[in-house]
Amino acid sequence: MKRWGSRLPCLFVWGIAVAAHAGSLTIKTIDNRGHPVSDAVVTIDRANSPTTASTHYIDQKSETFIPYVEVMHPGDSVVFRNSDNTRHHVYSFSPIGAFQFILSPGESSSPVVLNRTGIIALGCNIHDHMIAYLVVTTDQAQVTTQQGQARFDDLPAGHYTVKVWHPQLWPGHPLASSDVDVPPEGAAPELPFTLRLMPDPRSVVDREHLDY
Amino acid sequence: MKKHRLCSIIAVWGVATSLHAQDFVLHAYIDERLVAAPDDTSWTRGGFGKTRYGDGKTQFHFGGAAVYGAAQITPELLALAQLQDQTSGHSGLSLLEGWMRYRPVSTTPWRWSVRAGAFFPPVSMENDGVGWTSPWTLSSSAINTWVGEELRAVGGEFVLEHRGELTDWDVRAAVFRRDDPSGTILAMRGWSIGDLVSGIGSRLREPDAPVSAEGGTPPRYYDPFRNIGTSHWGDYAAVDWHAPSETRVSLVYYDNHADPGATAPYANGDQQSAWRTRFWSVGARTDTDAITWIAQAMDGDTTVEPIEDLYRRTHYRAAFVLAGWNRGAWRPALRIEHFSTRKPSNDPDVHKGENGNAVTAALNWRPRDYLRFTAEVLRIDSTATVRAQYGLPEHVIDTQVQVSVRVLY
Numbered sequence: 001m002k003r004w005g006s007r008l009p010c011l012f013v014w015g016i017a018v019a020a021h022a023g024s025l026t027i028k029t030i031d032n033r034g035h036p037v038s039d040a041v042v043t044i045d046r047a048n049s050p051t052t053a054s055t056h057y058i059d060q061k062s063e064t065f066i067p068y069v070e071v072m073h074p075g076d077s078v079v080f081r082n083s084d085n086t087r088h089h090v091y092s093f094s095p096i097g098a099f100q101f102i103l104s105p106g107e108s109s110s111p112v113v114l115n116r117t118g119i120i121a122l123g124c125n126i127h128d129h130m131i132a133y134l135v136v137t138t139d140q141a142q143v144t145t146q147q148g149q150a151r152f153d154d155l156p157a158g159h160y161t162v163k164v165w166h167p168q169l170w171p172g173h174p175l176a177s178s179d180v181d182v183p184p185e186g187a188a189p190e191l192p193f194t195l196r197l198m199p200d201p202r203s204v205v206d207r208e209h210l211d212y
Numbered sequence: 213m214k215k216h217r218l219c220s221i222i223a224v225w226g227v228a229t230s231l232h233a234q235d236f237v238l239h240a241y242i243d244e245r246l247v248a249a250p251d252d253t254s255w256t257r258g259g260f261g262k263t264r265y266g267d268g269k270t271q272f273h274f275g276g277a278a279v280y281g282a283a284q285i286t287p288e289l290l291a292l293a294q295l296q297d298q299t300s301g302h303s304g305l306s307l308l309e310g311w312m313r314y315r316p317v318s319t320t321p322w323r324w325s326v327r328a329g330a331f332f333p334p335v336s337m338e339n340d341g342v343g344w345t346s347p348w349t350l351s352s353s354a355i356n357t358w359v360g361e362e363l364r365a366v367g368g369e370f371v372l373e374h375r376g377e378l379t380d381w382d383v384r385a386a387v388f389r390r391d392d393p394s395g396t397i398l399a400m401r402g403w404s405i406g407d408l409v410s411g412i413g414s415r416l417r418e419p420d421a422p423v424s425a426e427g428g429t430p431p432r433y434y435d436p437f438r439n440i441g442t443s444h445w446g447d448y449a450a451v452d453w454h455a456p457s458e459t460r461v462s463l464v465y466y467d468n469h470a471d472p473g474a475t476a477p478y479a480n481g482d483q484q485s486a487w488r489t490r491f492w493s494v495g496a497r498t499d500t501d502a503i504t505w506i507a508q509a510m511d512g513d514t515t516v517e518p519i520e521d522l523y524r525r526t527h528y529r530a531a532f533v534l535a536g537w538n539r540g541a542w543r544p545a546l547r548i549e550h551f552s553t554r555k556p557s558n559d560p561d562v563h564k565g566e567n568g569n570a571v572t573a574a575l576n577w578r579p580r581d582y583l584r585f586t587a588e589v590l591r592i593d594s595t596a597t598v599r600a601q602y603g604l605p606e607h608v609i610d611t612q613v614q615v616s617v618r619v620l621y
Contacts, residue, residue, distance in 0.1 A: 087284060125315065197459050207239050209347060
């Protein structure tokens with residue numbers, strides 16, 4: 001106890017010192033009309049701190065994958081859960097992760113470990129309008145919220161390259177990218193990205209537009 | 213009539229509510245409308261009028277009802293059926309389509325499927341609602357009115373899809389039977405514009421004037437979905453390309469391979485002829501912001517051989533462009549189309565056939581998910597030599613106004 005007692009002030013001082021040299025960065029994504037864009041993946045050119053592999057959950061509710069976009073890191077696993085009262089047949093034909101699961105209501109799949117980086121498109125073989133994406137990256141990454149924001153905290157001061165990807169970006173356009181300096185203290189100015197997006201491919205089955 | 217309508221309402225809603233369960237999808241609609249009809253007698257009443265209603269009256273009509281049911285029997289096997297009830301033209305309950313599809317999952321970009329049963333050839337870009345209705349207008353285009361009346365494939369279809377990173381495409385091929393009379397109505401009456409779809413088991417009415425001229429007694433009906441002559445298969449092939457923004461381009465070639473000299477007995481001891489019918493159809497749709505654009509074109513011919521080596525051929529063409537504005541609960545739509553038929557004549561100075569243009573303007577209002585009101589004005593300007601042949605004016609302008617209330621399940 002005595003030893004810890006003597007070290008605690010040191011740790012406290014070290015923590016303050018680190019905090020004093022850590023900044024934050026907020027990215028804002030909007031569309032052509034100025035509306036916030038959610039589900040954009042924002043990456044910065046710093047490797048994700050190695051942590052233990054985590055498990056991600058993709059739910060299926062009202063014939064929709066939730067979330068639409070999920071960020072993962074190599075070694076992480078994903079579990080698919082069916083919260084609908086109908087069967088789903090989740091699949092991917094991505095070269096970095098091909099799999100398929102038939103899920104009855106209430107059922108969850110076994111975990112799928114993803115070791116390679118890239119983007120995996122998910123579908124349901126029963127309901128073609130269900131689409132989602134897994135983005136596997138070694139970089140630090142965040143998905144923008146409903147307000148179109150992604151925030152990185154505790155960043156060491158320095159020069160960063162920020163890239164933004166969205167599943168509805170028009171093809172043939174380079175990935176949105178921008179450089180920013182994060183100050184030793186406080187927050188860098190909010191970094192805005194304007195994305196030109198294609199319409200949402202997740203069509204909702206309507207009584208007037210049957211999907212069969 | 214009221215009793216019949218009440219029964220159909222009860223039947224539609226009864227089936228729709230009782231079968232709702234896991235892996236079953238049920239949808240339905242029922243439609244009542246006020247119609248101001250043109251004077252020109254409608255094809256549904258044995259005339260040459262091109263609108264569904266044509267008696268010069270303004271009155272309420274039962275627009276129709278249908279139930280759509282799809283059961284996912286296994287993850288690979290889907291069964292789908294659509295039943296409708298109609299009281300104008302070919303009355304009663306009938307099966308619009310009924311088929312089963314086997315589609316195994318694929319963990320490669322390629323996916324295949326087969327389906328068997330009775331289904332619509334993949335021509336229409338408009339009719340994706342319950343009962344093969346259009347969400348844009350009450351009346352389908354001339355092309356899709358004909359597809360709904362006389363085209364149904366009873367057979368099997370194979371589909372191969374390729375799913376790319378950005379665009380998908382598929383090719384499909386089908387063989388079918390029971391579509392030998394297709395083309396009859398285009399040759400006898402010409403194009404029409406409406407929302408009366410034939411079901412398996414329903415009958416189509418021939419125009420009264422030619423029936424009388426042949427010494428027959430109208431009304432005379434025929435089964436549009438039957439085999440005539442020696443056993444044979446018709447076929448169609450289609451290529452479909454899908455891109456973002458709900459963009460689709462489709463090309464279809466259809467040939468029923470009917471023997472134009474074949475006949476089969478039908479009502480009153482008459483003989484029903486087979487019509488060799490074939491066509492090319494191209495369609496496209498895309499969204500630009502809130503506007504949905506749909507365009508289709510069709511070019512084909514149908515041939516009958518009433519006497520050996522005497523071939524009577526009718527060429528037919530039609531095209532339309534539709535723009536629908538998706539404004540939430542409000543959805544205005546405008547469609548402009550052109551149609552024609554042409555029959556070769558011995559006299560080069562004599563033109564036989566028809567040509568016409570139509571404009572359809574509809575305003576849809578859907579205040580609730582289950583409720584849709586539609587006001588539609590349809591104006592058809594057409595010239596048809598067949599009308600003059602039977603003492604009617606060759607050139608006619610028909611205007612039909614409809615206000616409909618549709619309940620959707």
